[in-house]
Amino acid sequence: MSEAVTPLNGADFEGLATIKDAGLSGMITLRGDLASKEVKAAVKKAVGLGIPLQRQALSGQGTAVLWMSPDELLLLCAYDEVAQKIAALEKALEGQHFLAVNVSDARTVLRISGTGARETLAKLCPVDLSPGAFTPGMVRRTRMAQIPAAFWLDDSGVFYLICFRSVADYAFGALKDAALPGGEVGVYG
């Protein structure tokens, strides 16, 4: 089998924020009726987590569940466990109307950390990223410069951003540009 690599191949940049290729991540799109007990049980079985509230994320040991839309979740797990998780989901949801797809190679994940992380993202996304408005555990799908992107904030203040693999280079370049030293705005203190 061919060796899987991320499109950015481990790139990182140190500026106002640290932007880093988060490496290979397992990502599963799960669509279905999020209110149903079957979906709840299936997610619990696959990644050991519950169903997050609207625009929230739940994370566990190496796994996470992100609320993407009223009928869509994104499950995160280790890259090599995806097939097994999908099999678990398919078994648990047999007979239900649902969709579970491996999107690990269609998307890429970037890690944005450091004191300038909020400002770096705020330069590119039309989102209120002030500490009072965007709190840990929140997920936001939005526009980042010219591309769609989704990001969430974990408890340690690190942003994880997901975008399509095909535009990973653009995303990294745009973030790098926004984090160039000398471009401080200081709007978030």
Next chain:
Amino acid sequence: MLILTCPCCGVTGEETEFHQGGEAHLKRFGPGSSDDDFHTYMFAKENPKGAHFERWRHNNGCGKWFIMARDTVTLEVYGTYPAQTHEPPKNIRDAITAKRPGWTWRDFA
């Protein structure tokens, strides 16, 4: 710049996160309809100065379609509501009436 709230995911965002998708509350006439009906459906659009109803999609967000009532002159957003609604809800009509008494839009008032 329009600031609107997606009724499907609850995000309040600005218009570049969304995309306009034409007039709302259209009654479609397809194969088998009369030429007049088809012509009216296809070409005779509203072009109001004031309150207007449009379909929008949260294309950089949750991806869902919804309907927005806005003002073409002041760019005020009167409100948004789910696409599965056949006529504007009362709170939206009231919001429009407060700003534009006596408004009409197709059969709605």
